[in-house]
Amino acid sequence: MNTYDSLGRMPYFILLTFTLVVASAANSSGQTTSPADNKDEIDRVLQIYRANSNNKSFLSDDTQYQRYLVYTRTERPLMAKAEQQRIDKQAEAGTGSGSTTSAVSKGSVPWLFSFAVEHGALTQSVDNNTITLRGNVANLLKAINAKDYVESYRKYQDNNAVNLISRASFSVSFVGNQNGSSTNNTQSSLAGYSAHIDLYNHRDPRDRKYIADWAEVVRQGLTQLATSVGELHDLLDAHHHEALQGWQNRSNATLTPLTTTSSDDEVRAAIKKIADDYVTTFGQLEDIRVALDRVAKAIADYSEQKAKVIDKIENSPIFSVEYTNTRQSVTTSLPQSTGSSLTTTSALPDLSNINVIAGLRFIGRSQVTFNAGTTFFTSLPKSSSSGSVRDWRLSGQIDIPLPEIPQIGKSTLTFSGLFLSLLEEPLGQKVLVNGVAESRTGNIGLFQAKFSLPIKGTGLRIPISLTTSNRTELIKEKDTRGSIGITLDLDSIFAKSGAGQ
Amino acid sequence: MPSYTAPASSLVTMKVRVDKRPYLAAFQTPPHNSKWENIKPDADGMGESRDFKMPSTPGDTVSFNAQFDEKIGPNDPDPKATYTINFFVSGAQIGTDQVVVPKGMGPVSREYIFTAS
Numbered sequence: 001m002n003t004y005d006s007l008g009r010m011p012y013f014i015l016l017t018f019t020l021v022v023a024s025a026a027n028s029s030g031q032t033t034s035p036a037d038n039k040d041e042i043d044r045v046l047q048i049y050r051a052n053s054n055n056k057s058f059l060s061d062d063t064q065y066q067r068y069l070v071y072t073r074t075e076r077p078l079m080a081k082a083e084q085q086r087i088d089k090q091a092e093a094g095t096g097s098g099s100t101t102s103a104v105s106k107g108s109v110p111w112l113f114s115f116a117v118e119h120g121a122l123t124q125s126v127d128n129n130t131i132t133l134r135g136n137v138a139n140l141l142k143a144i145n146a147k148d149y150v151e152s153y154r155k156y157q158d159n160n161a162v163n164l165i166s167r168a169s170f171s172v173s174f175v176g177n178q179n180g181s182s183t184n185n186t187q188s189s190l191a192g193y194s195a196h197i198d199l200y201n202h203r204d205p206r207d208r209k210y211i212a213d214w215a216e217v218v219r220q221g222l223t224q225l226a227t228s229v230g231e232l233h234d235l236l237d238a239h240h241h242e243a244l245q246g247w248q249n250r251s252n253a254t255l256t257p258l259t260t261t262s263s264d265d266e267v268r269a270a271i272k273k274i275a276d277d278y279v280t281t282f283g284q285l286e287d288i289r290v291a292l293d294r295v296a297k298a299i300a301d302y303s304e305q306k307a308k309v310i311d312k313i314e315n316s317p318i319f320s321v322e323y324t325n326t327r328q329s330v331t332t333s334l335p336q337s338t339g340s341s342l343t344t345t346s347a348l349p350d351l352s353n354i355n356v357i358a359g360l361r362f363i364g365r366s367q368v369t370f371n372a373g374t375t376f377f378t379s380l381p382k383s384s385s386s387g388s389v390r391d392w393r394l395s396g397q398i399d400i401p402l403p404e405i406p407q408i409g410k411s412t413l414t415f416s417g418l419f420l421s422l423l424e425e426p427l428g429q430k431v432l433v434n435g436v437a438e439s440r441t442g443n444i445g446l447f448q449a450k451f452s453l454p455i456k457g458t459g460l461r462i463p464i465s466l467t468t469s470n471r472t473e474l475i476k477e478k479d480t481r482g483s484i485g486i487t488l489d490l491d492s493i494f495a496k497s498g499a500g501q
Numbered sequence: 502m503p504s505y506t507a508p509a510s511s512l513v514t515m516k517v518r519v520d521k522r523p524y525l526a527a528f529q530t531p532p533h534n535s536k537w538e539n540i541k542p543d544a545d546g547m548g549e550s551r552d553f554k555m556p557s558t559p560g561d562t563v564s565f566n567a568q569f570d571e572k573i574g575p576n577d578p579d580p581k582a583t584y585t586i587n588f589f590v591s592g593a594q595i596g597t598d599q600v601v602v603p604k605g606m607g608p609v610s611r612e613y614i615f616t617a618s
Binding site: 058205 | 502503521522523524525526527528529530532533542546564565566567568570572573574581599600601602603606608609610611612
């Protein structure tokens with residue numbers, strides 16, 4: 001290893017160390033990094049009011065404002081809420097089907113289907129964009145049968161047979177041209193298909209496996225919270241009845257002008273006025289300090305207990321198997337291997353890929369995923385002297401959730417590595433490393449750092465990656481390149497349209 | 502806050518269901534001016550049933566706080582949990598309530614008051 005190599009790799013190790021420390025720190029507190037403040041609490045009550053059909057009884061309930069008082073009176077770090085975000089879902093094409101910016105396949109798939117368009121390849125590529133539709137047969141059938149996407153998700157949660165089938169999913173990839181439109185020949189636009197089955201996946205919080213864990217959280221932390229909140233209410237009612245009655249009268253007067261057509265700003269202003277009145281009326285009472293501290297502690301304890309169960313769910317390992325078929329024979333626009341003896345009049349051999357996937361928790365809240373797979377030719381011409389097994393590959397990936405960026409969302413930093421043993425020259429679809437074709441057989445290694453930036457509320461994520469590899473065909477030394485793409489999770493879009501049903 | 506009336510000395514049964522797991526509802530223990538009896542969680546982990554006794558003097562009240570929360574799966578197309586709360590006396594319904602907890606907005610606090618009639 002020369003000096004350039006040592007210096008070139010150092011930033012990766014620094015970055016990896018830093019991010020693991022960040023992930024560990026976030027986990028050690030049992031909380032995420034978005035401390036609620038009073039404005040958040042006003043917005044939270046607003047969302048509850050809206051979700052409950054503008055029911056004013058949710059705004060006139062004095063216990064609704066105890067958290068607001070707690071945030072005013074207690075230390076904020078104690079109040080950090082537990083929210084987790086699962087990072088094991090993949091909306092990009094699997095590694096075996098043409099272009100992708102991911103080095104490994106993940107063990108879980110979007111619930112109904114997702115749609116990914118990427119530009120820029122890592123290990124394989126076609127000249128055009130690849131559009132992947134990934135779905136779940138059982139859930140599609142359920143959705144059609146239930147005639148309601150939302151209802152189907154709820155209705156079948158306890159059907160064991162359907163849940164077993166639901167572990168199997170599929171994807172179909174199409175080739176679109178650079179401006180995003182499909183080719184005129186719809187037959188030739190099919191680039192491949194894949195099947196995926198989760199042999200072991202218990203990362204759904206609805207899973208019956210966790211009933212006892214959730215029940216324990218209810219029995220301890222949530223019951224203690226309800227008891228603390230209720231006792232504070234009882235204390236106010238017993239010792240400050242007139243003040244409580246006065247506050248309720250003023251609150252009702254504030255709420256009277258509100259109608260179902262009132263804007264969020266109008267409702268927010270009313271909630272803030274009521275909440276501030278609650279703090280002014282009761283915040284200085286010394287005899288409620290102990291009860292208020294109990295509420296604060298109960299909020300923190302419950303949040304911590306809930307976070308532990310969520311951690312357990314996210315710690316649950318995933319084991320999956322995936323098969324991918326790449327139809328080179330109908331995608332004649334694919335680039336030809338430079339070493340191939342095939343002419344353009346010969347059909348290119350189709351490719352099959354089998355991939356075994358394992359995913360589990362790593363350090364802190366990070367997730368690690370391993371892949372082991374092989375790609376082989378399924379339709380070699382008689383004139384070809386090539387062997388049927390094209391390559392073997394091993395890969396690993398670490399996903400590290402980063403602290404939430406206000407107004408943007410939660411981003412993820414990913415480090416991945418790939419070892420690829422290319423046994424035969426690629427016939428047809430090239431094996432690309434950083435966009436450069438690898439036609440020589442031999443071993444290939446690469447390492448990638450990827451920052452996935454979400455666009456809040458849109459379902460869009462922008463992955464930005466930096467990759468280094470041990471060799472390229474065109475440059476006889478180390479090479480580092482970047483790649484950028486856009487991924488769209490259609491489940492988010494369906495969720496928005498279906499939420500109101 | 503929801504308020505109901507129930508006959509003095511009657512046994513009020515509260516049945517709670519959520520439309521999707523996990524069931525994250527809890528109640529002040531003991532309720533003010535009464536106590537919980539016959540607490541029975543539903544086998545499917547999506548609800549429970551419990552009783553409390555009303556005071557013998559008309560006009561007296563029983564109150565308790567309830568907390569409703571959610572943990573919505575990341576792929577749930579309906580990102581909220583809906584709790585349905587029904588109250589019965591001798592099998593006859595005397596009141597009902599519904600609490601919707603949007604994803605990330607829980608726990609929702611609710612104070613229930615029962616006046617003996």
